[in-house]
Amino acid sequence: MGRVSTKVIIVTGAAAGLGAAIAKRLTEEGATVIRTDIAAGEGIIRQDVADEAGWKALIAETMAKHGRIDGLVNNAGISSSKSPMDPEGAELEDWRRINTVNVESVFLGCKYAMPAIAKGGGGAIVNMSSIGALVPTPFIAAYGASKAAVAQFTRSLALHCCEKNYAIRCNSVHPGQVRTPMHDVLIARTAAEHGISAEDAAQAFLTKVPMKTWQEAVDIANAVLFLVSDEARFITGTAVIVDGGMSLTN
Amino acid sequence: MRLQGKVAIVTGAASGIGRATAVAFAREGARVGVTDINLAGAEATAAAIGEAALALRLDVTDEAAWAEATATTIKRFDKLDSLANVAGIGFPGTIMDLTIDHWNKMIAVNLTGVMLGCQAAIRAISETGGSGAIVNVSSLAGLVGISDVAGYCASKGGVTTLSKSVALYCAERRLPIRCVSVHPTYVDSEMLDPVADAIGNREAMVAAMASLVPMGRIAKPEDIANAILFAVSDEAAMLSGSPLIIDGAQLAGPSSAHTKG
Numbered sequence: 001m002g003r004v005s006t007k008v009i010i011v012t013g014a015a016a017g018l019g020a021a022i023a024k025r026l027t028e029e030g031a032t033v034i035r036t037d038i039a040a041g042e043g044i045i046r047q048d049v050a051d052e053a054g055w056k057a058l059i060a061e062t063m064a065k066h067g068r069i070d071g072l073v074n075n076a077g078i079s080s081s082k083s084p085m086d087p088e089g090a091e092l093e094d095w096r097r098i099n100t101v102n103v104e105s106v107f108l109g110c111k112y113a114m115p116a117i118a119k120g121g122g123g124a125i126v127n128m129s130s131i132g133a134l135v136p137t138p139f140i141a142a143y144g145a146s147k148a149a150v151a152q153f154t155r156s157l158a159l160h161c162c163e164k165n166y167a168i169r170c171n172s173v174h175p176g177q178v179r180t181p182m183h184d185v186l187i188a189r190t191a192a193e194h195g196i197s198a199e200d201a202a203q204a205f206l207t208k209v210p211m212k213t214w215q216e217a218v219d220i221a222n223a224v225l226f227l228v229s230d231e232a233r234f235i236t237g238t239a240v241i242v243d244g245g246m247s248l249t250n
Numbered sequence: 251m252r253l254q255g256k257v258a259i260v261t262g263a264a265s266g267i268g269r270a271t272a273v274a275f276a277r278e279g280a281r282v283g284v285t286d287i288n289l290a291g292a293e294a295t296a297a298a299i300g301e302a303a304l305a306l307r308l309d310v311t312d313e314a315a316w317a318e319a320t321a322t323t324i325k326r327f328d329k330l331d332s333l334a335n336v337a338g339i340g341f342p343g344t345i346m347d348l349t350i351d352h353w354n355k356m357i358a359v360n361l362t363g364v365m366l367g368c369q370a371a372i373r374a375i376s377e378t379g380g381s382g383a384i385v386n387v388s389s390l391a392g393l394v395g396i397s398d399v400a401g402y403c404a405s406k407g408g409v410t411t412l413s414k415s416v417a418l419y420c421a422e423r424r425l426p427i428r429c430v431s432v433h434p435t436y437v438d439s440e441m442l443d444p445v446a447d448a449i450g451n452r453e454a455m456v457a458a459m460a461s462l463v464p465m466g467r468i469a470k471p472e473d474i475a476n477a478i479l480f481a482v483s484d485e486a487a488m489l490s491g492s493p494l495i496i497d498g499a500q501l502a503g504p505s506s507a508h509t510k511g
Contacts, residue, residue, distance in 0.1 A: 155502040162464035162499050163506055176488070210421035215488045222485035231480070234473035236465060237502025241492035245421045248414050248491045 002030025003229045007123070008066045010034040010058070012049050012109065013076030015041040017180030018128065021217030022073055022224050029225060034062055037076070049076045049105035055112045063116055070123035071228045072113040074106045074150075077128060079143040080185050087141040095142045102146035103153070110157055114168060122167025124228045127154045129172040131243050135250045140186070147174075151239055158237030169236035171227050176243025177205055178215040210245035251279030252483045256382060257327040259283035259319065261310050261367065262337030264291020266439030267387060270475035271334050276302045278479060283323035283330075286337070310337045310363030316370035324378055332382030332482040333371035335364045335409075340441065342448075345400040353401045360405035361412070368416050372427060381426030383482045383490075386413045387474070388431045390497055410493065417491030428490035430481040435497035436460075436468040464505060465498030 009026055013019035014035035023033045036047035036058065047054050062069055078101045081094030106127050117123040130147040137144030151172045158170040177183065191201035206212060223242045226232055241247055258275050262268035264286035272284045276299040284299070285308035286292040296305035304326050308319045324330055339359045341352035364386050371384050391399055392406030413431035420427040436442070436459040446452035459468050477494050480486055495501060 155499075158499045158502050159464055159505060162466070165466075210418055211488065211490060212421070212424065213488075219486075219488040222487075223489070226480045226485070231476035233476075234465065234469050234498050235477065235494075235496050237499030238495040238497070240489075240494065242486075242488050243492065244488045245417050245491040248418055 005030030007031045007070035009071035011073040015039045019075040021221040025221035055108045059112045068120040069116045073126045075128045077102045085140045098142040103149045118166040125170045131176045134247045172239045174241045175220045176246040254279035256280040256331040258332040260334045264288045267471045267474045268336035269295045270471035274475040274479045281327045311358045320374040329378035329380045330374040331380035335367045335386045340402045356401045356405045361408040383428040414491045433495045434474045463498040
């Protein structure tokens with residue numbers, strides 16, 4: 001018996017990076033995982049998480065096919081834009097795009113999954129936030145603000161579910177520095193902006209992590225697994241920080 | 251099994267969270283030093299676990315006793331990987347009601363005991379080539395103030411920041427030891443017995459406490475043990491210095507009651 005056997009769990013942004021690792025780990029522990037992504041991939045349902053109609057359709061299709069939804073992992077997100085990403089240079093269009101993909105999508109996913117999860121007797125929602133919600137991120141201002149919004153919304157959602165007796169636990173997860181395709185883009189950009197090699201830029205990021213090792217995607221996947229499993233049955237409305245100590249020193 | 255081949259020490263393991271933690275560790279394959287100041291209670295927990303458990307008397311405020319407990323555990327199980335500092339005591343009282351005797355006892359057991367445990371564990375884990383985590387049980391009272399348990403708040407607040415300091419110490423030296431603080435709300439365990447006796451009605455006390463928790467119940471020792479198990483396991487390899495809050499959303503924010511007249 002896996003730790004999430006019999007559970008039907010939706011994971012967004014599951015084609016690569018954290019989402020792929022989360023989907024794999026949940027599958028290993030027995031869950032039926034519905035993988036969605038805006039990119040194509042094997043076993044991936046195409047979904048633009050910022051599209052409201054798409055969420056309604058996804059929830060309806062999942063209920064029709066599996067009869068229940070026990071969990072939702074709102075993992076899809078973006079961090080970069082074409083314009084500068086500091087507060088002064090950022091363009092409104094890019095600010096809006098990052099907040100649309102990172103925040104509106106989480107709202108929509110929770111809004112439409114909540115009734116379905118409640119109908120089956122409850123479950124868990126995990127929203128992917130970031131260390132960027134905990135420490136200032138002047139070099140990616142919109143991203144940090146969007147992830148702080150996710151963490152705050154998650155706490156409201158948790159209390160709403162308690163007050164409605166939905167038995168749905170809601171928590172945010174805050175990774176530090178995980179080498180994913182998204183992180184590679186950030187490093188490449190930092191290297192270009194400072195005229196240094198990608199390797200030097202990566203090392204500069206790594207010096208910010210007290211444990212001095214990159215996190216693996218599976219480190220985050222394991223935290224998500226714990227939170228969606230029944231072992232975490234009393235944990236709701238909180239933030240789980242998996243960052244190798246980075247939030248202690250930055 | 252998630253702690254296969256691992257050796258851990260659990261303090262306060264005669265009852266409540268400590269007992270549930272020792273049982274959870276053993277269930278997942280660990281061999282466990284089951285310690286408590288109440289040796290008979292530790293022996294009862296160890297007997298329930300079987301061969302994977304070693305019962306030891308440990309007064310966590312006694313530095314020499316820590317050296318002996320870690321040495322005895324290593325002698326029996328060859329090494330040490332993790333420590334769960336669960337032992338704790340609580341006396342009610344506002345800042346003005348607090349007696350120096352109660353203050354000193356809470357600081358000694360809840361804070362000094364955790365500090366001595368961290369020192370002993372870092373030494374023992376390093377000397378025996380182990381790897382794992384030190385998990386310190388703090389409280390919601392280690393994150394926010396509660397006016398009628400002032401001394402308890404102070405002792406548990408110390409545990410919160412001590413844990414961060416220990417996490418950084420280990421990270422900076424590349425020791426394979428993480429340090430995590432765990433923050434439960436009310437737990438239905440023997441630790442509430444004196445409060446229940448004072449109130450005279452345990453059911454009413456639990457109901458009153460549950461009414462303050464958005465999830466509508468108080469925690470069970472197993473709820474906290476599950477989080478401690480996650481924190482010491484290799485699954486939490488990058489979790490260090492950060493708090494794990496197990497509170498049924500109590501700290502998430504105020505409820506909507508104020509909008510309902």
